[in-house]
Amino acid sequence: GEKVEQHESTLSVREGDSAVINCTYTDTASSYFPWYKQEAGKSLHFVIDIRSNVDRKQSQRLIVLLDKKAKRFSLHITATQPEDSAIYFCAATNYGNEKITFGAGTKLTIKP
Amino acid sequence: EAAVTQSPRNKVAVTGGKVTLSCNQTNNHNNMYWYRQDTGHGLRLIHYSYGAGSTEKGDIPDGYKASRPSQENFSLILELATPSQTSVYFCASGDAGDQDTQYFGPGTRLLVL
Numbered sequence: 001g002e003k004v005e006q007h008e009s010t011l012s013v014r015e016g017d018s019a020v021i022n023c024t025y026t027d028t029a030s031s032y033f034p035w036y037k038q039e040a041g042k043s044l045h046f047v048i049d050i051r052s053n054v055d056r057k058q059s060q061r062l063i064v065l066l067d068k069k070a071k072r073f074s075l076h077i078t079a080t081q082p083e084d085s086a087i088y089f090c091a092a093t094n095y096g097n098e099k100i101t102f103g104a105g106t107k108l109t110i111k112p
Numbered sequence: 113e114a115a116v117t118q119s120p121r122n123k124v125a126v127t128g129g130k131v132t133l134s135c136n137q138t139n140n141h142n143n144m145y146w147y148r149q150d151t152g153h154g155l156r157l158i159h160y161s162y163g164a165g166s167t168e169k170g171d172i173p174d175g176y177k178a179s180r181p182s183q184e185n186f187s188l189i190l191e192l193a194t195p196s197q198t199s200v201y202f203c204a205s206g207d208a209g210d211q212d213t214q215y216f217g218p219g220t221r222l223l224v225l
Contacts, residue, residue: 001171032212034212034214036216042218043202043216043217043218044155044202045215049212049213089154089155098143098160098162098168099157099160099170101157101171102147102155102156104152104153105154
């Protein structure tokens, strides 16, 4: 089955700088890659996704890049703010597949 | 008006006891999921369901059963709880198709002594 590896378990950046979280996946059939955010003591919520028919997607300060050849995708958070501090999970699945495989999570800390 | 709710939010159980975790969703989603979250493992899928009456095994189903009596409700059952099942459990709902987003409940913290 699909395996998703999240390369950074922790990441610390200064407020205003950019943060990059990298993930790789194993199943070449995967076509949908969502990202979820979990703030301290809370549940997860969806933040952004990318599908395999594009290689870049932006939503405000969030940018997702997808490299299908390398089976790699990444989340870029620009102009970081304190409220960006959270655990971020990458995930992968096939279109229409009911199961999503999550990475282990990256704890992002924004330093003042 | 939270769309996915879980009960209880916290539970202490004894080894060998039976534990039932409940989940309710008002999203009218066909699919529901149970995950556990452990440090270093992220979220791992235990069971999921395509709709009322259906349950499917996820990636780590051993020691767990699931029940989906209705569109809205999905339960996770630990017949004989073990300390290794101490974890935070999340329920989620979602629909396959063009938008695969899953919506998560607040989580249940389970401690098995």
